[in-house]
Amino acid sequence: MSEAAAPAPKPRAGRTATGRRRLRSALAVAALELFASQGYEATTVEDIVDAVGVGRRTFFRYFRSKEEVVFPDHDERLAEVVARLEAADPAEPPLAVVGATAEMVLEMYLAEPEISLKRFELTRAVPSLRDKEIASIDRYQRVFARYLRGRYCGEPHGDLRAAVGASAVVATHNHILRQWLKSAGSLDARAQLREALRLATASVHSPWGEQPAGSESAADERVVVGVVRTAASAETVRARVTGALAELSDDQ
Amino acid sequence: MSEAAAPAPKPRAGRTATGRRRLRSALAVAALELFASQGYEATTVEDIVDAVGVGRRTFFRYFRSKEEVVFPDHDERLAEVVARLEAADPAEPPLAVVGATAEMVLEMYLAEPEISLKRFELTRAVPSLRDKEIASIDRYQRVFARYLRGRYCGEPHGDLRAAVGASAVVATHNHILRQWLKSAGSLDARAQLREALRLATASVHSPWGEQPAGSESAADERVVVGVVRTAASAETVRARVTGALAELSDDQ
DNA sequence: TTGTTAGTGGCACTCAGTGCCGCTACGATT
């Protein structure tokens, strides 16, 4: 209260000494500390800038909003994801590309565990931040879906497959990430994600859609006999295989 | 401007005549009209209440925020979803229950096409509303995932399967809904959703996880011979079937 | 007629976010 009584003589304590672009970092650090100690909503932007010793206006030069200080570099990360997808080998299976990109995103979280954990606690506690994170996750998913839509272009249910594939990858990524966060950085999340993606995206890898009654097949069509040993009934296996093999023609 | 010059004598034009709880509806209608005509952000809450002829304070008694007027009954709908899941027959396959619930949600949109379309346009144009909608959709997905987690409890990758299953259902629902909205209410979205759900959730219906090297099988194990006619190579079919039939023991 | 209560209006306030202007420190030019 009383420390702000003299607006005329600016203290300017070590501002330029910290460097021009370190201000952003200093603001973020101070903000996260205050959020952790006294809560997100109870912390005003004025509290943050007072802790750093800069003007309130300066805060909004480095962050578009109070929420953005919690997710400082989401834009850059999304841009990396887009770049990665654009640079991907078109010979790779589409879902493998998306899965690998998801692994890259996971690596970003794993690279700075303490920040990821702080954010996790914050987003769990503050609804508005949770909503914000959901929205940014959705942006990843949209980018994934757009990529897959391009790769599945022309296929029977390409758009649907793209949407479901993207959502499966994102859901799997989030599941593994959440497990890792809850365990406070336990085991190899990378390997877990890879295995989980294998399970989750199994059905999306092969094309969907009803057989157009032997359209382009006929030529190189062959008869394949498979022998399966299982406890399930024959009818169950028939239904399962029928669903799984619905249109197995042009994908790898 | 000049119409607000006399604060003392309240006009009170037909307030009570419209009924006590119709005010909410009147506010929503006026808001949507203003949003459509002059844009969401350019419309202040004061504009809305002036159009209806009530005080600004009253608006916030009916809507928690300016955004909520666009999604007036999301809470009730989410409650309906929860109730439906809780009342579901435990004998039904879990994903069938969730799928049917998603169909119920779709029905809600289809029930009032003009409002759904207006909202669609608004959420497409205004980022903050889009984020809000994403967040509320995520709430559905969480409820779905929670339900599936309970049903898959104890199974190999139950939690992952629940997360992926829920996301697949939601992604499918959104895809069909979006198609319907883009076509301005064309054909039978119900049938499309049902078929799409069949495709999208095929792999999640059967349990996941690695075979425990013949644990409880042995007893009622049989040999099943399947004949498949396809254009794919034998190796492709083998890999596909192996993946699809990974653990086919207790689910129907 | 006299409480009682629910719904409302209005006022004042906090706080996020923005536009604008002035200041200052730094670098480049001559």
Next chain:
DNA sequence: AATCGTAGCGGCACTGAGTGCCACTAACAA
């Protein structure tokens, strides 16, 4: 070395969302 341009910053004033509080009024009950 003096000067100009500029980028970063502080501060002020403003808008608008959202909230707390209190007074008022209409309807209802005793």
